[in-house]
Amino acid sequence: MLPYFLIGMSALATGIFVMSYTFKHILGVRKLLGPILALISMVMCAIGATITASSLNGNRVDANQLAIVSATETTKSDTVSLTTLKLSDGMIVTCKPTQAACQSASPGDIIVYTKYLHSSGFFVERSEVTFVTPGPASKR
Numbered sequence: 001m002l003p004y005f006l007i008g009m010s011a012l013a014t015g016i017f018v019m020s021y022t023f024k025h026i027l028g029v030r031k032l033l034g035p036i037l038a039l040i041s042m043v044m045c046a047i048g049a050t051i052t053a054s055s056l057n058g059n060r061v062d063a064n065q066l067a068i069v070s071a072t073e074t075t076k077s078d079t080v081s082l083t084t085l086k087l088s089d090g091m092i093v094t095c096k097p098t099q100a101a102c103q104s105a106s107p108g109d110i111i112v113y114t115k116y117l118h119s120s121g122f123f124v125e126r127s128e129v130t131f132v133t134p135g136p137a138s139k140r
Contacts, residue, residue: 005052012048015041067091068135069109085111085129093127101132110135 019041067087075082083095083103093113095102105111112131115124 008048008050008052010048011044012052015044015046015048017041018044064112064114064130065089065091066110066112069105069107069111071107072105087111087113091115091124091127093129095129099129102129105129105132108135109133 018037021037067089069085070088071086073084073086075084080097081103082097083105085093085095085102085105087093091113093102093111095105097103102111110133111129113127113129115127117123118125
């Protein structure tokens, strides 16, 4: 979380510096370069503010999601078999080897899963299945 805060603050500071330099020295001298630098500095400020604000959220856990299994894929290696569930909402969840109910899920089953978002909030870091039950369209 701290690295994202520092990156955001440095981008924000860079944008403000370039904007103040542009308005003070270049805007009146070069007609084309001034507005371009002003636009770039505003974009840098916006990016910096967004990264800084998102880093202050901490570890984000999305609420439990309910979905129907649309497809399963099992990959077997020498020591463990890994099952991947493709869900009706577009999410792909990988089952842990210790989760027997998740490993035995079939298309049509209803599952509840939890999404853990990255501390920046920009992408899903991991997701795990918390509950599996046969659905009305289950093939079990």
